[in-house]
Amino acid sequence: MLPAYAAYAMLSLAPILVLGVPPIWTQPEQVHLSYPGVPGSMLVTWTTFNKTESKVEYGVLGGRLFDMAATGSASLFVDSGEEKRKMYIHRVTLTGLKPASAYAYHCGSDAGWSDVFYFTALNDSTSFSPRFALYGDLGNENPQSLARLQKETQLGMYDVILHIGDFAYDLHEDNARIGDEFMRQIQSIAAYVPYMTCPGNHEATYNFSNYRNRFSMPGQTESLWYSWDLGSAHIISLSTEVYFYLMFGQELLFKQYEWLKKDLEEANKPENRAVRPWIITMGHRPMYCSDDDQDDCTKFDSYVRLGRNDTKPPAPGLEDLFYRYGVDLELWAHEHTYERLWPVYGDKVYNGSTEQPYMNPKAPVHIITGSAGCREKIDPFNPNPKEWSAFRSRDYGYTRMQVVNSTHVYLEQVSDDQYGKVIDSIWVVKEKHGFSAWL
Structure with missing residues (x-):
């Protein structure tokens, strides 16, 4: 039997001994x-x-x-x-x-x-009409839209979520604990419907390692770019960041471009475009925007749109590529606002008609939806936008989209500031798809 003083000494050490045992973390x-x-x-x-x-x-x-x-x-x-x-x-x-x-x-x-x-389980019929929620720039501090998205997802309002870059703010912070907390927060959405992603600039630290490891997208590119089919749509996710973080490998920029070209060629084969006529892209940094950010939005020479001339060889932009292959709808984020554009190409508006601009438009339609809510708050707008800017809002919120059928896509913007009110909506109607639709 231990002497009393020895037993007392052991008891006094008990908290230290307990604290010294690493926790068992086997819980999913x-x-x-x-x-x-x-x-x-x-x-x-x-x-x-x-x-x-x-x-x-x-x-x-x-x-x-x-x-x-x-x-x-x-x-x-x-x-x-x-x-x-x-x-x-x-x-x-x-x-x-x-x-x-x-x-x-x-x-x-x-x-x-x-x-x-x-x-x-996703319906693989080409006549399926999938419903999406789409947004970017959602953090775990000031995630204003999150509660509404959680409830609507659990009510069965969405088949898929598209998160168009910028997560958590930031996944790597506090030795990746912020990333852990963010992934716990979105579990109430992402454990119920496919949570499809693309990388944004806030994922760049340590060569996008938190993004590349935490998400599991199709293909073999560590979720950086990929494509998939749903209903009558072919959906392409891409990394705009390959144009900005050349220190992680300039070859990624050219590799993605060649992949995009091949993917679009395949999607445009007559037998493929006949069954999945809509081609929809999602990427973080927009080609066009009118925020007063002294960056892409005020210079109109976006790397993503026009490419880079300071690389060897010069890096091609994506606007001409997407136009040539008849991309119908381009979804973006990055700007902490919502902006809907008139059909635009080469900095010029190509509406279907004055009365029905989105009826058989003569150029791709762009939507920017980066106002889900994060610690960086909402961005200011340039007071004098160019003519392609059709509607803008600084309300926190997110976008809903439904690919209704082979000719109709519906989009609407939800304002969380106005308790879920729909503040903008359009029908994009196309009787013809592909490059010839522009002519």
């Missing part, structure tokens, strides 16, 4: 879905801070719970901050899903399971 968190680009599939991604198995148990909603299971793998991600924090990113792909069927699932392992979530 930061659960989010993405569409791998293959019909009948869904990709589940989550994080743990200790290594565990990667398993998803699932079943048809209303049937026997968890009567199916799939396994995947975990990759170690070491953040590049001072603490070199480690986390394990788990990925499991569910296959053989019945289109438009609802499933319940949880993820994890016998060392810990997530909450139960549910999703609807």
Whole structure:
């Protein structure tokens, strides 16, 4: 038996001994879905801070719970901050899903399971009319639109979310703890519908490593650029940042351009464009904008639009490429405002007609939706915008889009400042798609 003084000494050390034991972090968190680009599939991604198995148990909603299971793998991600924090990113792909069927699932392992979530397998019919919420520049400080988006997603209002760059502000901050907190915040959206992304300038630290490791988009480019099909649309996600962060590899700029060209060529084959006539792009920094930011919006010589002449060889911009292949709709963010443009090409307006500018427009339609809410607040507008600026708002909010059918796309802007009021809406109507539609 220990002497009394020795027992007392051991007890006095107990808090120190307890504090010295590292916590066991096997509980799944930061659960989010993405569409791998293959019909009948869904990709589940989550994080743990200790290594565990990667398993998803699932079943048809209303049937026997968890009567199916799939396994995947975990990759170690070491953040590049001072603490070199480690986390394990788990990925499991569910296959053989019945289109438009609802499933319940949880993820994890016998060392810990997530909450139960549910999703609807994407409908792979070309006559499907998918509904999207789209926005960029959402942080975990001042995320004004987040609560409304959470509720609307859980009400089943959206089939897909498009987050057009700039996450968390910033994913890497506080040794990536801000990224962890942001991924926990969007779980109430992203665990229910595919959360499709593209990189923005706020992801650039450590060569976009937090973005590249945390998200799981289609293709083999670490989520930097990719394309996928849904309903009557071919959707392309791209990195505008390859034009700005040449220190991470100028070859990425040319590699993406060549990929875009091949992807657009494939999408424009008559047999492909006939079934998926809409081509929609999403990228972070817009080609046109009218914010008073003393940057792209006030210079009108956007790298993204016109390319760069200070590289060898000169780097081509994207406006001519997108115009040549008949891109219908271009979605952007970066500016912390909402702006709808008239159909524009080469800095000139090409409306379908005076009465119906979006009826058979003669150039692509641009939408900028970067006002979801972040710590940088809302941007000011240039008081004298160019003629292509059709509608502008500094309200916090986000955009809804529905690809209704092969000829009609509907877009509307929701103001969170005005309690969910729709403050702008348009129908883009095209009886003809492709380059010949401009003529």
